[in-house]
Amino acid sequence: MEEWVGLKWHDYVTRQAMGEFPEYAVHLKDEARTLGVLFRAMGGDPALSLVTAEPRHFQIRRKFLQKLAGTHRKFELAWRDEESLRLPDRLALFPSRKVNRELYLWLAALASLGEINHHSWLKGNQAMVQQLLERWPGLEPMYQRLVKHTLRWRPEPESLRGSEAEREAAIRQALIHPGSVDDLPDALTDPWPVVLWLYPVLGRGKLKGQIIGDDNTMSKSGGLAKKRKRRRAERVDAFDKDQGLMLFRLESLFSWSEFIPIDRAGDDSEEEDADAVADDMDMISVSQDRREASSAIKFDLDLPSEENDDLHLGPGIHLPEWDWRRQDYREKFCCLQPLLSKDAVPSPLPEHLNRSAQTLRRQFSALKPLRQWERRQLEGEELDLDACLERMVQHKRGIGEVDQKLFRQCKQNQRDLACLVLTDISLSTDTYINNHQRVIDIARDGLQLLSEALTASRDPFALFAFSSRRRDHIRFHHIKSFEEQYNDTTRGRIQALEPGYYTRMGAAIRQSIKLLQARPEHQKILLLLTDGKPNDLDLYEGRYGVEDTRMAVQEAHKAGLTPFCVTIDEEANEYLPYVFGSSNFVVIKDPTQLPGQLPKLYMNLTR
Incomplete structure (x- = not known):
């Protein structure tokens, strides 16, 4: 009973703290085809894949209820790199399904203009908004609706203090009047995420994501492909399987649920729920354990020796x-x-x-070449009787120029x-x-x-x-x-x-x-x-x-x-x-x- 009450309480607090509208949620998998067509129609790179964006960590000033529920630490925001356009997997920020869908359309249209880097995040986004509205004036009403709902979603400057309030006021001005803000005041915390703007590439390494489809580089079915989410990682000492649950330090028990011994060399792990557990983890700990490495190796990709390889036909x-x-x-x-x-x-x-x-x-066999007679040839295997009769008729009528093609020849129809x-x-x-x-x-x-x-x-x-x-x-x-x-x-x-x-x-x-x-x-x-x-x-x-x-x-x-x-x-x-x-x-x-x-x-x- 206590566990049931706890789960209900957790769900209620989390739902109240999120400040979203689940009943008006729009999912990327349902809009993938439309977004792909729009992105390319507005000049976007046709080679980019549509991918779900990984959550970004933000250190923003949270309310008491948000701290209690543990929410508003990570946000899925739009960005693009050389290989993909990344959009949130789900949008339920506004109390209107139409406006949530328009946010997807706006982000895809904005991303068609290019990428954003760390140094020009503020000015770059404002310039791209201006350029997009100048090129496509019909987007102006949609942008104004999105700005109005975004300002309601963001914290009021009066609820913040000092430089944080000044920064929030500057962001609001940049949203209402793009191009009017050159810089943001410094503050100890991160600014509240701007959902109408693009963000720089997340991390330096190659990123993998959850691929969505449409009719070009995306799936025609619009369905989700296999998840390939990116995770933070840390290297730890090898985990001793013989220790059981009682580790050396008692405080380690609190992190036991977030530790999975992953066998990197094998693909037959007995952890049936490993994928689901890893999907909920913010950080995966990786350790080196070479004691059983020889038994886990399934194949060797090294090239065979010359005497054991196939016959080489030439030097290459x-x-x-x-x-x-x-x-x-x-x-x-x-x-x-x-x-x-x-x-x-x-x-x-x-x-x-x-x-x-x-x-x-x-x-x-019906497609194989067939032998066919070609009529009215200058030379051939047999006389063409029809051509001969026509020549006799022309000769008796006194026609001067007489057709000389009096033969037929059998040729193969290739x-x-x-x-x-x-x-x-x-x-x-x-x-x-x-x-x-x-x-x-x-x-x-x-x-x-x-x-x-x-x-x-x-x-x-x-x-x-x-x-x-x-x-x-x-x-x-x-x-x-x-x-x-x-x-x-x-x-x-x-x-x-x-x-x-x-x-x-x-x-x-x-x-x-x-x-x-x-x-x-x-x-x-x-x-x-x-x-x-x-x-x-x-x-x-x-x-x-x-x-x-x-x-x-x-x-x-x-x-x-x-x-x-x-x-x-x-x-x-x-x-x-x-x-x-x-x-x-x-x-x-x-x-x-x-x-x-x-x-x-x-x-x-x-x-």
Whole structure:
């Protein structure tokens, strides 16, 4: 009973202290699509992801009830960096759902103008507000409504003392008349957060967030992706599991609920509620404990020795990479190594694929070249009777110029296209689907069935796979070239594919472009199969990897190729529209359907 009363009292005090209006709350996940469209329509960077903002700590002067409830120490405020626009996960500051939603719209519009740094927070925000209202005068009524409600939410200057009151009055003036305040008076506490303004980048390191979607770099469903929140951390001494609950110092008992022994090298922790507990923690303590390190290591990402590695086909190929920060290429920045599996053994088509393969061969055989007669030729295998009759009629009528094309010739009607299939075999393909089949197994089956279909249609095709470990070792596995026949040797190479390393897509795509450009066919298709976002151990992650891949795809378009991506990544809608375009990719929601869907996608793509 006492615990129940305590919980009710805590909920009541917290609700009274927060000063919010939960019944009028607006959530970012519901507004993500609209905000994404608005942000880009007003000139914002289309490569930015929409992400929930991490709470910032403020030392403001709080009321007694706020101190009692422990609230108003952290605030989610809007800001942006090179990779993302960060907005509060939920807004319930004002007693109107419409005004709370307008706050989201205003922040997205303001962020479209650029970033804010620490040195120009006050002047920069005022200047951006002026610029936005000058460019889009229709936003003026909405801004005035937001200012009116914001001033009611903020503390009155009369309730503060000395320099704090002067500072609050100056902020109010800056909100009402943007550009009228040059500086703020110094005070011992932080100023009350200004929810209508952008804030500088939080911290110096790379930040991860909770990604929201819309129709470009955000998910079309508008749903939430996996949470990746940023936490403060401290290093502590190793935790002795044998001590039990009674630690050496009695006062440590008060922090026991905030300590979790995290095994950094393993992914099979028995703490079922670890994610929920960590989500509520402000600081995570990390300790080093090497006593059981050898038993926790699951794999080794070091490259294999030369005698145990696949066969190297040449010394390596140096390729450029696009650096979006410099807006220029880094020439000869990557080294791509063509490889041929030495463990591959010629093998027939797996038995479980025989039935599907027979169906596909029958369907795709209708696409193979057909022999057709071409009439009215100057030379050919047979006389064209219709042309001969017309010539006799013209001769009897005395027509001077007589048609000399009296033959017909049988020619083969060719499908003038070539396809290169590029498969991602990074370490993420070792993941199990439904606890019984790995992604790499599904990808192998898909390659086998697609190859059977393309062989039946007689379309020239090549198969390659890739993975990477930093820029100086990009593994490009040779499975089948355009000149090779598809046979048991090729099937054995497909079955020998194993997952490993990372996903440096840009270099693999550029090498595929070179191979396709050498083909004489008119239509050239680059079909990419992947299960995740571009990434690698070095700087090739986040926006850097996405931008390089996007530039490689643009190079493919300029070369006259048709790049198309097939993925099973659930979060692909966050970045693939930006990389490949809205109509040049497809997401297979059920990975087990990939083998059957892949030939159908190819048929639709080449029809």
